[in-house]
Amino acid sequence: MSNYQDPQQAGPSYRxxxxxTGNQEPRAPQYFPQVPQGQKxxxxxxxxxxxxxxxxxxxxxxxxxxxxxxxxxxxxxxxxASQEQSDAASTSDDGAGDPAEEAAPVAEEPADDAPAExxxxxxxxPAEEPEPEAPAEHSSALxxxxxxxxxxxxxxxxxxxxxxxxYGGQFSEDAAxxxxxxxxxxxxxxxxxxxxxxxxxxxxxxxxxHxxxxxxYGGQFTQEEADYAIENLNS
Numbered sequence: 454m455s456n457y458q459d460p461q462q463a464g465p466s467y468r469x470x471x472x473x474t475g476n477q478e479p480r481a482p483q484y485f486p487q488v489p490q491g492q493k494x495x496x497x498x499x500x501x502x503x504x505x506x507x508x509x510x511x512x513x514x515x516x517x518x519x520x521x522x523x524x525x526x527x528x529x530x531x532x533x534a535s536q537e538q539s540d541a542a543s544t545s546d547d548g549a550g551d552p553a554e555e556a557a558p559v560a561e562e563p564a565d566d567a568p569a570e571x572x573x574x575x576x577x578x579p580a581e582e583p584e585p586e587a588p589a590e591h592s593s594a595l596x597x598x599x600x601x602x603x604x605x606x607x608x609x610x611x612x613x614x615x616x617x618x619x620y621g622g623q624f625s626e627d628a629a630x631x632x633x634x635x636x637x638x639x640x641x642x643x644x645x646x647x648x649x650x651x652x653x654x655x656x657x658x659x660x661x662x663h664x665x666x667x668x669x670y671g672g673q674f675t676q677e678e679a680d681y682a683i684e685n686l687n688s
Contacts, residue, residue, distance in 0.1 A: 591631045594624045598632035606646040610673040641681045644674040648682040659683050
């Protein structure tokens with residue numbers, strides 16, 4: 454059987470097989486598309502992800518997004534700081550007229566050459582001199598005067614006479630005066646106690662009691678002390 458084919462019947466893409474010469478092996482027939490006459494060859498378009506300008510746009514878009522994210526984070530503290538400055542300015546304007554918030558004036562430091570002011574020296578009060586101790590005679594007269602005044606309810610003049618009497622204490626007038634001036638006694642109450650004794654034991658009248666209290670031979674009380682005793686006799 455013969456392998457020959459008519460080229461016109463085989464179609465436009467068929468080529469005649471080459472007859473081997475010598476030791477060459479026969480090659481398989483090759484088919485090449487032929488473009489019809491009057492038409493341009495159609496170019497096959499590449500996909501978008503294989504285009505260089507597509508990846509350039511993607512990279513630019515990513516850069517813009519990252520910059521927007523970082524820029525938004527930086528703007529927030531700036532806005533907050535500006536808001537704080539605005540609030541501080543408004544606060545200072547509102548409190549400018551308040552005298553309590555005004556800064557206290559700074560005291561000027563004295564110059565080094567200025568002499569330091571000397572602190573005033575306080576004058577010390579003179580120490581009180583201790584009172585000299587009373588002589589033994591004065592102390593003894595005071596002890597007896599306390600007995601006469603607060604136990605026997607005698608008057609001041611009666612105590613003085615009793616201390617200086619030769620039948621009594623026989624103290625000097627200085628010791629007796631010291632005793633009656635320093636004894637703790639209520640002469641009005643002594644006159645009242647003496648008046649009660651005259652009234653209860655001797656049944657004397659108020660007038661007689663008054664005379665007895667003021668007599669130089671009796672109680673030797675003063676007129677004021679005797680009046681006090683009569684006024685309070687029946688109280």
